[in-house]
Amino acid sequence: MRRLSAYVCDVLVVGGGIVGLSTAYAITRAAPGTRVTVLEKEPGPARHQTGRNSGVIHSGIYYRPGSLKARYAVKGAAEMVKFCAEYGIPHKVTGKLIVATERSELPRLHALVQRGRENGIPVRELGPAQITEYEPEVRGLAAIHVGTTGICDFVGVARQLAAASGADIRYGAEVEHIDRRASLGVAVRIRGGDIVRGRVLVNCAGLHCDEVARLTGDDPGMRIVPFRGEYYELARPELVRGLVYPVPDPAFPFLGVHLTRGIDGSVHLGPNAVPALAREGYGWGTVRVRELGATLAWPGAWRIxxxxxxxxxxxxRRSVSRRAFTGAVRRLLPGISEGDLVPAAAGVRAQAVLRDGTLVDDFLIREGARAVHVLNAPSPAATASLPIGREVGRRALAALAAV
Structure with a gap:
C-alpha cells in the first residue's frame, strides 16, 4: 500500500455510528491514555442507522431472557436516560402501549407480559377502556403498558460520545483496504491514499460490517441483507400522545407498523420493511449493482x-400503496385517512443473515487476530449502545494486551 501519511494509534475503530463511538468512549474511560482513532466515511457522525430510526429508547420487553439484547437493552435504557440527563440531551421517559387488535394476538400479548417480568421490566395489563386513558384515539382488545420506554435524540448522543471520548475522529475516511500483519499491526488505507495504522482494529461498520470483516481476511460467516424501513409522518400529531405498537410476530425481527411521537413532537408511522436495492438504499431509485448482486449471490437471501x-x-404492497399502509395504521388508530400520511425519511436496517437463511436475532460480536467485529447490531443497538460499547471495548483492550 502507498503510504502518504501515518496516524499511529492503539485501537482503530471503523464506523462513526453510535456503537463505534460508544466503543471509543468505553475504551478511553476504561484505559485512559489508550490512543483511539475512529474512521467514518461520512462527513459527520450517525448518518445511517443511528440517525435514521424512530428515536425510541427500548425497554427490552421483546427479547429472550438471558440474550445479549435483553441484558443490554434493559441496562442500556436506564444508562441512556442517565447519559442524556447528564449532558443535557433531549429525552423523555414516555412509556408505551403494545396493543392487541385481534383475538389471535392475545396469547402473544400475554407471553410478552411474562417475558417482560422475566426481564425485570414493569408491565401493566390494560383492558379496552384503560387503553383510551393513555391514548384516546387508539382502539384495541387489550394492551400492556411498558413504563421504562422513552425517546431521545440519538444523533445528539453520538455527537456527545465523540466529544467525550477524546478519540481522534476522522470524518470523510472511507476504508478501501486493510493490511493485517503480526509484526506491523493493522494498516488501513482510506480513500485518497492516506494510511492509518493501529495495533488492533474494531469493526463497527454497520451496513458494511461484513465487507470490512472480509477486508481483514476474516470470514464473518454471514452477510448483511439490507431492509429499508419506510415511514410516514402524521399530519395530525395530536391524535397520538406517545408510543403505540402492535403485537409483533415472533417469527420476524421487525416490530410492525407503529406510532411514535418523537422528541420534536412529530409522530412517525412505520416502519414498513422491504428489501433495499443497496446497502444505503433509502428509496426504490437507489440501486447499486455490485451490492445487489452480492445480496442475490448469498444463499441465505433466497432462503428468506x-x-x-x-x-x-x-x-x-404497503410500500407501493398508501392505502394499504393506511390500513395497517388503522388497526391501531382507526380515525385516520390517507390524507393524514405525509412521506418521511426512510432508514435501512443492517440485518445479518446466515447461509441457511437464518435471520440473526441477537447481537453478534466475533473476534479475529487483532480484530473485533460487530456483525449484527440492529434495534435496540442505539438503546443498548453504552453496554455494547463496554463489551466491545473490553474485547479490544484484551486483544491489545495480547499483542
Missing part, C-alpha cells in the same frame, strides 16, 4: 424469500 414470501408480499 422462500420461507417468508407471504409476509414480504404484504410489506411490498
Amino acid at each position: 424469500a422462500r420461507r417468508h414470501w407471504r409476509y414480504g408480499a404484504g410489506e411490498l
Whole structure:
C-alpha cells in the first residue's frame, strides 16, 4: 500500500455510528491514555442507522431472557436516560402501549407480559377502556403498558460520545483496504491514499460490517441483507400522545407498523420493511449493482424469500400503496385517512443473515487476530449502545494486551 501519511494509534475503530463511538468512549474511560482513532466515511457522525430510526429508547420487553439484547437493552435504557440527563440531551421517559387488535394476538400479548417480568421490566395489563386513558384515539382488545420506554435524540448522543471520548475522529475516511500483519499491526488505507495504522482494529461498520470483516481476511460467516424501513409522518400529531405498537410476530425481527411521537413532537408511522436495492438504499431509485448482486449471490437471501414470501408480499404492497399502509395504521388508530400520511425519511436496517437463511436475532460480536467485529447490531443497538460499547471495548483492550 502507498503510504502518504501515518496516524499511529492503539485501537482503530471503523464506523462513526453510535456503537463505534460508544466503543471509543468505553475504551478511553476504561484505559485512559489508550490512543483511539475512529474512521467514518461520512462527513459527520450517525448518518445511517443511528440517525435514521424512530428515536425510541427500548425497554427490552421483546427479547429472550438471558440474550445479549435483553441484558443490554434493559441496562442500556436506564444508562441512556442517565447519559442524556447528564449532558443535557433531549429525552423523555414516555412509556408505551403494545396493543392487541385481534383475538389471535392475545396469547402473544400475554407471553410478552411474562417475558417482560422475566426481564425485570414493569408491565401493566390494560383492558379496552384503560387503553383510551393513555391514548384516546387508539382502539384495541387489550394492551400492556411498558413504563421504562422513552425517546431521545440519538444523533445528539453520538455527537456527545465523540466529544467525550477524546478519540481522534476522522470524518470523510472511507476504508478501501486493510493490511493485517503480526509484526506491523493493522494498516488501513482510506480513500485518497492516506494510511492509518493501529495495533488492533474494531469493526463497527454497520451496513458494511461484513465487507470490512472480509477486508481483514476474516470470514464473518454471514452477510448483511439490507431492509429499508419506510415511514410516514402524521399530519395530525395530536391524535397520538406517545408510543403505540402492535403485537409483533415472533417469527420476524421487525416490530410492525407503529406510532411514535418523537422528541420534536412529530409522530412517525412505520416502519414498513422491504428489501433495499443497496446497502444505503433509502428509496426504490437507489440501486447499486455490485451490492445487489452480492445480496442475490448469498444463499441465505433466497432462503428468506422462500420461507417468508407471504409476509414480504404484504410489506411490498404497503410500500407501493398508501392505502394499504393506511390500513395497517388503522388497526391501531382507526380515525385516520390517507390524507393524514405525509412521506418521511426512510432508514435501512443492517440485518445479518446466515447461509441457511437464518435471520440473526441477537447481537453478534466475533473476534479475529487483532480484530473485533460487530456483525449484527440492529434495534435496540442505539438503546443498548453504552453496554455494547463496554463489551466491545473490553474485547479490544484484551486483544491489545495480547499483542
